Amino acid sequence: xxxxxxxxxxxxxxxxxxxxxxxxxxxxxxxxxxxxxxxxxxxxxxxxxxxxxxxxxxxxxxxxxxxxxxxxxxxxxxxxxxxxxxxxxxxxxxxxxxxxxxxxxxxxxxxxxxxxxxxxxxxxxxxxxxxxxxxxxxxxxxxxxxxxxxxxxxxxxxxxxxxxxxxxxxxxxxxxxxxxxxxxxxxxxxxxxxxxxxxxxxxxxxxxxxxxxxxxxxxxxxxxxxxxxxxxxxxxxxxxxxxxxxxxxxxxxxxxxxxxxxxxxxxxxxxxxxxxxxxxxxxxxxxxxxxxxxxxxxxxxxxxxxxxxxxxxxxxxxxxxxxxxxxxxxxxxxxxxxxxxxxxxxxxxxxxxxxxxxxxxxxxxxxxxxxxxxxxxxxxxxxxxxxxxxxxxxxxxxxxxxxxxxxxxxxxxxxxxxxxxxxxxxxxxxxxxxxxxxxxxxxxxxxxxxxxxxxxxxxxxxxxxxxxxxxxxxxxxxxxxxxxxxxxxxxxxxxxxxxxxxxxxxxxxxxxxxxxxxxxxxxxxxxxxxxxxx
Numbered sequence: 001x002x003x004x005x006x007x008x009x010x011x012x013x014x015x016x017x018x019x020x021x022x023x024x025x026x027x028x029x030x031x032x033x034x035x036x037x038x039x040x041x042x043x044x045x046x047x048x049x050x051x052x053x054x055x056x057x058x059x060x061x062x063x064x065x066x067x068x069x070x071x072x073x074x075x076x077x078x079x080x081x082x083x084x085x086x087x088x089x090x091x092x093x094x095x096x097x098x099x100x101x102x103x104x105x106x107x108x109x110x111x112x113x114x115x116x117x118x119x120x121x122x123x124x125x126x127x128x129x130x131x132x133x134x135x136x137x138x139x140x141x142x143x144x145x146x147x148x149x150x151x152x153x154x155x156x157x158x159x160x161x162x163x164x165x166x167x168x169x170x171x172x173x174x175x176x177x178x179x180x181x182x183x184x185x186x187x188x189x190x191x192x193x194x195x196x197x198x199x200x201x202x203x204x205x206x207x208x209x210x211x212x213x214x215x216x217x218x219x220x221x222x223x224x225x226x227x228x229x230x231x232x233x234x235x236x237x238x239x240x241x242x243x244x245x246x247x248x249x250x251x252x253x254x255x256x257x258x259x260x261x262x263x264x265x266x267x268x269x270x271x272x273x274x275x276x277x278x279x280x281x282x283x284x285x286x287x288x289x290x291x292x293x294x295x296x297x298x299x300x301x302x303x304x305x306x307x308x309x310x311x312x313x314x315x316x317x318x319x320x321x322x323x324x325x326x327x328x329x330x331x332x333x334x335x336x337x338x339x340x341x342x343x344x345x346x347x348x349x350x351x352x353x354x355x356x357x358x359x360x361x362x363x364x365x366x367x368x369x370x371x372x373x374x375x376x377x378x379x380x381x382x383x384x385x386x387x388x389x390x391x392x393x394x395x396x397x398x399x400x401x402x403x404x405x406x407x408x409x410x411x412x413x414x415x416x417x418x419x420x421x422x423x424x425x426x427x428x429x430x431x432x433x434x435x436x437x438x439x440x441x442x443x444x445x446x447x448x449x450x451x452x453x454x455x456x457x458x459x460x461x462x463x464x465x466x467x468x469x470x471x472x473x474x475x476x477x478x479x480x481x482x483x484x485x486x487x488x489x490x491x492x493x494x495x496x497x498x499x500x501x502x503x504x505x506x507x508x509x510x511x512x513x514x515x516x517x518x519x520x521x522x523x524x525x526x527x528x529x530x531x532x533x534x
Contacts, residue, residue, distance in 0.1 A: 002040045002047065004033075012036045014043050019051040024078040046080040090175045092134070093127025099169055107257070117162040120146060132176055134167070139180040147186075157188035196327035197370045198223060198337040207275075209322035214293045217279050218311070219318075221290075222334035224271035226342070226355040228254060229331040230309045234297045236290045238283070241268070241276060248272070252356055266354045336366040343367055 002016035014026045014036065026043065028036055045060045056064070064072070064081055076083040096118045100111055124145045125134065142163065146156045164181040171179045198206075203223050210216045221227045221236065231253040240249040246268040255261035268276075276290065283292055291297070300309030312330055319326050327333055335355070339362060342351045348359045357366065 002043045004036045004040055014040050016043055016047050018047070018079060026074055026078060043075075043080065046075065050080060090131040090170070091127060092125045092129045092131055093122055095131055095170060095175065096121065096166060099166060105257070107254070114162060117159045117166075120149075120159060121163060121166075131170060134176070134180050136180050136183070139163075139167075139184045142181075143184055143186060153187060153189035156186045160184060160186055191365055192368075194328040195336065195368050196329075196333045197340060197368050198327070198334055202322075202324060205322040205324065206318060209318050211318070213275075213279050213282050214291050215314070215318065216275050217291055218315075219334070220272055220275040222331050223338055224269050225250075225266060226335050226338040227266075228252070228335065228356075230296065230300050230311055234289070234291055234300060234309070237288055238280070238290060239288075241290070243268070246273075250356070255356060261356070264353065264356050336368060339366045340368045340370065 002014050005013050005015060007013070010030050012028045012031055012033075014028060015023055016026075018024050026039075028039060042060055042063055045057065046064075048054070049056050049060075064075070067075070069084070072081065072084060075081045100114055100118065103111070121142065124142050125138070143156070143160060146159055151159075160181065164179065164184070167176065167179045167181050170176050203219070206219050206223075207216050210219060218229065218233055221233050222229050225248070227233050227236070227250060232250050235251045235253060236248070237251075240251070242248065247265050248268050249263055249265055251263050252261060256263075279290060279292075283290075289297065296309045296311060315330055316326055319330070339351055339355050342354065343362070348362065352359050352362050355362075355366075
């Protein structure tokens with residue numbers, strides 16, 4: 001049995017009798033009685049296991065494993081647990097080598113890019129530097145180290161991102177208490193600085209300057225097919241070209257590790273079809289790949305990924321031979337120019353499916369604003385918000401609301417002649433406050449959208465007389481000032497108007513006119529002069 005004692009200064013101590021009969025003490029320091037009781041129970045379990053040579057229960061074992069080093073050392077000093085082996089010191093060099101080797105889920109080309117950041121980290125800290133000594137200050141020093149190397153802002157930002165990734169993995173493995181690079185970042189440069197739209201005229205000059213058909217295929221597939229170079233261009237086979245279906249199956253080594261991204265289909269664009277036809281006629285018997293020259297493919301497709309095929313050097317000569325100035329990211333801007341063209345004609349989700357990226361990536365790294373966009377905007381001014389255009393577009397709807405025109409003699413005691421009625425087109429979507437026996441409402445368009453037409457229509461003359469009778473009976477009330485309308489007048493007016501769908505018959509035109517008047521007369525007494533000629 002273990003007991004708890006409390007010193008006058010508030011510190012608590014757990015005492016128990018060991019297997020040799022001696023009393024031993026474990027100092028807990030200042031803590032609550034509840035905490036001391038929980039530790040006492042665990043100490044009793046540990047003492048019983050040690051004295052009787054039994055195994056610990058799972059709960060006590062997990063509790064011991066989760067103890068900090070201080071408490072664990074106190075238990076080891078009294079013989080309740082074994083001392084922990086000192087953790088090996090993780091060095092910067094050892095950790096980086098082990099981390100890169102353990103990542104079997106990434107491409108060799110990705111590890112090649114990581115090697116640049118690992119080289120910078122080793123140059124800054126040294127291979128034997130203790131990983132735990134790198135704090136936030138040391139992380140800022142690494143950022144300054146990169147800036148001092150006169151690297152581009154984009155390169156600095158990317159390498160800090162990789163360093164943050166490396167040390168996050170070390171934190172997850174509990175090699176360091178926190179990630180020192182968590183808040184260290186640098187603004188990347190603008191992507192527009194390295195963008196260049198390659199026009200069709202320039203592409204034509206490039207094709208003329210190409211030394212052979214293989215290079216015309218490479219340029220056409222990049223500029224008009226939107227393929228990645230060199231991986232997708234050099235991986236294209238003749239069996240992937242569907243001449244009848246006018247489609248091309250593109251194998252994508254870059255994205256093949258993602259589910260459903262190993263390949264994609266792109267249209268056989270006319271510009272690409274012309275060059276592929278030329279290459280097919282010139283291809284030797286039994287050719288497998290569209291680019292017949294295997295020199296570039298053998299140099300590029302290695303265990304280290306698609307690299308070192310040296311296409312840039314020869315393409316740079318072609319650009320100079322065509323009388324053009326080399327642009328940044330030679331092959332990427334060919335592909336980006338094609339995606340910019342396609343985005344003008346097709347939805348972005350279709351274009352990105354063809355080119356194998358996402359709308360977010362396309363907007364950030366591919367789509368460009370060209371000179372032709374400015375010329376088009378200057379020559380064709382936009383009509384957004386133009387009232388005249390909007391009115392012209394709405395004119396057919398307004399014409400459909402013109403009421404029938406029929407001259408009909410009214411009742412003799414009224415002496416009124418209904419000449420014509422025209423309802424303004426904007427009243428249907430206008431709200432008006434109702435008063436009296438009907439609540440405020442907005443004219444619901446769906447009430448008049450699908451009229452239930454009668455198969456047997458009464459004579460037009462009778463319908464006109466019925467509508468005119470309802471109108472003329474209510475007219476004496478309508479002509480009074482709104483303040484003199486009483487409840488009975490309003491009710492009589494409402495009951496005289498049958499509820500039928502709009503356009504069901506000529507009679508309903510008059511009914512709708514009276515509804516409009518009933519809504520607007522209390523608020524706008526002059527509205528009737530805008531809609532009905534008497």
